[in-house]
Amino acid sequence: MITFxxxxxxxxxxxxxxxTGLTLLPxxxxxxxxxxxxxxxxPGLDALLACLIWIPWVVSGMGVGWVGLLATVAxxxxxxxxxxxxxxxxxxxxxxxxxxxxxxxxxxxxxxNNLALWVTSVVLPVFFLIxxxxxxxxxxxxxxxxFRRYDHREWVSVSRQKFEGLVGHDLIWCLxxxxxxxxxxxxxxxxxxVESFWCPIRFYDGKKCENCQxxxxxxxxxxxxxxxxxxxxxxxxxxxxxxxxPWRWLSHPDRSSRASSGSExx
Numbered sequence: 001m002i003t004f005x006x007x008x009x010x011x012x013x014x015x016x017x018x019x020t021g022l023t024l025l026p027x028x029x030x031x032x033x034x035x036x037x038x039x040x041x042x043p044g045l046d047a048l049l050a051c052l053i054w055i056p057w058v059v060s061g062m063g064v065g066w067v068g069l070l071a072t073v074a075x076x077x078x079x080x081x082x083x084x085x086x087x088x089x090x091x092x093x094x095x096x097x098x099x100x101x102x103x104x105x106x107x108x109x110x111x112x113n114n115l116a117l118w119v120t121s122v123v124l125p126v127f128f129l130i131x132x133x134x135x136x137x138x139x140x141x142x143x144x145x146x147f148r149r150y151d152h153r154e155w156v157s158v159s160r161q162k163f164e165g166l167v168g169h170d171l172i173w174c175l176x177x178x179x180x181x182x183x184x185x186x187x188x189x190x191x192x193x194v195e196s197f198w199c200p201i202r203f204y205d206g207k208k209c210e211n212c213q214x215x216x217x218x219x220x221x222x223x224x225x226x227x228x229x230x231x232x233x234x235x236x237x238x239x240x241x242x243x244x245x246p247w248r249w250l251s252h253p254d255r256s257s258r259a260s261s262g263s264e265x266x
Contacts, residue, residue: 003064003067003068003071004067004068004070004071005071007060007063007064007067007068007071007072007075008071008072008074008075009075010075011056011060011071011072011075011076012075012078012079014056015052015056015075015076015079016079016082018051018052019052019079019083022036022039022048023083023087040157040158040159040161041153041156041157042152042153042155042156042157043152045156045157045158045179046131046135046156049128049179052076053076053124053128054125054128056072056076057069057072057073060072080172083172084168084169084172085168087167087168087171088167088168088169091167091168094165094166094167095167095168097165098165099169099170100170100174101113101169101170117173120176121176127179127180127183127184130183130184130187131156131183133187134152134183134186134187134190135152138190141193141194145197147193147197148193150186150189150190152186155182155183155185155186155189156179156182156183156186157178157179157182158175158178158179159178160174160175160178161175188215188216191215191216192215192216192217192218195216195218196216196218196222196223196250197241200218200222200223200224200233200236200237201223201224201226201228201233202219202223202224202225202226203219203226204226218250221250222236222240222250223236224236
């Protein structure tokens with residue numbers, strides 16, 4: 001119990017100081033706004049979330065085991081809830097106006113809406129793992145196979161804090177979705193490259209093809225049909241990966257790391 005309490009107090013103090021600093025940054029003039037802007041896009045956003053969320057998990061878990069990890073998570077939840085209350089008090093007119101949380105609480109009930117939100121938070125570690133793969137594994141494919149590079153800032157960012165009237169509870173959860181959607185979309189695009197490079201063959205299950213082509217449009221734009229042959233598959237690979245030329249693939253004019261477009265740098 002003493003270990004839990006000490007870890008909880010330490011994590012609460014750390015989280016509170018970090019969140020308070022972030023909240024006060026806009027009041028520090030141009031320098032504060034510059035730092036805050038850096039923290040809204042990768043890699044600044046990655047560094048911020050690491051300090052705010054998963055590094056404390058690792059430190060407490062390695063230091064005092066599961067008790068420390070649970071204490072740290074509890075402290076982070078308390079910090080978030082306290083920030084929500086304070087932020088809504090500061091922005092009282094917006095908090096008393098039309099809100100997402102107010103509508104959904106009324107429609108589904110307070111406990112159902114909030115419990116469902118916390119259910120979605122359980123996948124947070126999964127999205128961190130996806131982000132690690134984007135940062136650590138995909139670059140290996142860029143080096144080894146000349147896969148296309150991506151500017152992660154165009155995917156991994158948060159901007160809903162600029163939406164007028166979005167405060168407290170709604171703001172926190174909308175920023176979570178903001179980040180999560182970008183991480184997922186970049187991961188899906190990278191996986192699209194992987195799948196089309198190694199396995200450009202449509203699925204026999206037509207419904208699966210229909211469902212998956214939303215994230216993998218190459219299914220309908222060049223993958224070999226189920227009535228094709230391995231010769232057809234090799235022909236597709238030959239057509240889209242010519243020797244001594246940048247890798248070109250199907251609906252992407254140029255997925256190569258040598259592409260000159262500004263959106264492909266980084």
